Amino acid sequence: MKPDESLLDKLHQLQIKNRELEQVHLLQTLILDGLHVILTTEDIDALFAQFFGLLRQALHFDAAVITQLSDERTQLLSVSCTETDSDGALNIVQHIHQKGLERPLNAFHIPLLFEEPLTLTSPWSDMRSLLGIDIQTQHAEYQLWIFSNERAAFGPHDLTLLQQFSSFAGSTISQVEKRRLQQQQKELQARQDQIEKVLISSEKMASLGQMAAGVAHEINNPLSYVLSNIQNLAYNHEQLHQLIDALKHEVAADTALSILEHYRYQAICVDTDDIMAEMTEGATRVKDIVKSLRQFSHPDQSKTDDIDLAELIDNTLRVAWNQIKYSAQLEKHYGNKRIVVTARSAQLSQVLLNILVNAAQACDEKIGLIQITLCDDKDNAFIEIKDNGCGIPEDTLTKIFDPFFTTKAVGKGTGLGLAISKAIIEQHSGSIQVSSQPNQGTSFVITLPKQPDLSHGEADGYL
Known part of the structure; x- marks a missing residue:
């Protein structure tokens, strides 16, 4: 080998090494930035949005979408997209899914993938190249799709970098999913504890309602006796009052007045009337309370x-x-x-x-x-x-x-x-x-x- 050829070969080897080092550097940068994302992001939707930002540091692309395989494994669902209109991207990758094309996929010219042209809206009608990889997590299967307006925009090194990143992305998403599940479990546990307290409280209230109805019934019977006896006592008091008034006419006026004053007859009558009125009022109030309790605790x-x-x-x-x-x-x-x-x-x-x-x-x-x-x-x-x-x-x-x-x-x-x-x-x-x-x-x-x-x-x- 001539000296010039030897130098050219070494230069070529150095270029390959340099490219590999650049790729390793890009991957390390993605992983370091991804670790920061793990520590600062709790929500998966926000995580996906940040993934797009991370990838833009290493790859040039015009649009990207993350999809998830449905539970029936029959279709793909859009999870996150760099564009507000994600239907076009979903249409493309859904057709790829139906054709059974495996990933990783590097399509140099998207229209060649399909026998008939797809009806797409802007900006997806302008897309010519895409990279597609699977991202596996503990709880779901995702796919990352990267689009470019340029034909043959992505090379083997881009696909290799994306494959290496997908493994890290799967671990990252799994960690966030795990934290989310733990948080949901805590919330569900708190909710369950609260519901149990409410059910216990409800049982107590139901028992109290039954007890109130029973107590009201038990009080009502002796209360009826009390009210009835108060009425009889009032009648007897009135009869005694009339009897004493009649006896006053059978005794000398001075003697009767002296006897009545001695026994404080008039004061006793007034006091007794007040006592009877208070007893009647108190018993009536108890009766009203019992009636209210019975109405409040009525089962129907x-x-x-x-x-x-x-x-x-x-x-x-x-x-x-x-x-x-x-x-x-x-x-x-x-x-x-x-x-x-x-x-x-x-x-x-x-x-x-x-x-x-x-x-x-x-x-x-x-x-x-x-x-x-x-x-x-x-x-x-x-x-x-x-x-x-x-x-x-x-x-x-x-x-x-x-x-x-x-x-x-x-x-x-x-x-x-x-x-x-x-x-x-x-x-x-x-x-x-x-x-x-x-x-x-x-x-x-x-x-x-x-x-x-x-x-x-x-x-x-x-x-």
Whole structure:
């Protein structure tokens, strides 16, 4: 070999080595940047978008798409694309998939792959070359497709680089998939724990409802005796009063007056009348509470009645009074007009109870005031429950009707009260609005049609 030929051969070998070193450098750069992506990216969609940016550092291309094989392994699904219109790319690779062309694939001239021209939209109609490789992960099969407007744009070195990168990409995607699955498992576990708490709470509420109905029944019987005996005692007291008045005429006036004053007859009569009145009032209140408990714990929540809203509110207040009386004063503005709606009384009682108890709890740290206003128009009835409590922050106000959302301490609330209340009101074709200012108070306004269509939903499951 001549000296000139020897130098040319060495120069050629050096060029090959240099190209290999450049390729190794490019791959190492991709891997290092990819490691950074792994550490900073939690979402797979964002990961794919960053993959395109990484590849642009090593390869020149005009568009790229990542597809995933469907569960039936019959078609490809677009996962991520550099273009907003991914249908063209999906059309091309779907035809490649149907033709059974294996990967890695280096197509120098795309139209030659198909017997008939494909109908493509811009920018895919201008694509002439593509590289295609498989990316295997633990949970899915992806394909990476890189397009160029130039014919024969990609060479063997590009395909080798992409193949080497695909192995790393598969590991990267697997790591993100694993983190995502772990996060989903944590969320599912938290959700399951919350549901279990709600179910336990629901069971407790159902048991309490049955117990309340049983207690109300047991109290009602002896209470009937008490009320009956109070009436008999009042009658006997009146008879004794008449007897003493009659005896006064049989005894000398001075003597009778002296005897009556000695035994404080007049004071005893007044005191006894007061005692009888207080006993009657107390027993009647107990009777009303028992009646309210029986109505509230009635098992048939799907029963529809014509309901006097003022009476319904008062019945609910008797149930909630123990929570309200220590926290707030109560103002009722019912007006002089009787307002009647067709509704499920047990459900509406539950809505009112939820809102009233929340209002009382909002007033715990100040001198509270709860105002209940009832009014109507031709078609609707309106109930406003307003308090001057702690109020609700603006960023929280939009979430209060979300299931499981609560601002109460752990164990103090399930986050279902207002969600169920909204569902009940909407089931009655009504609406519920809330307005609030921190440290000023909160107002709930319930709108109820007087004649709603209740045939579309049942009342199952509300506690």
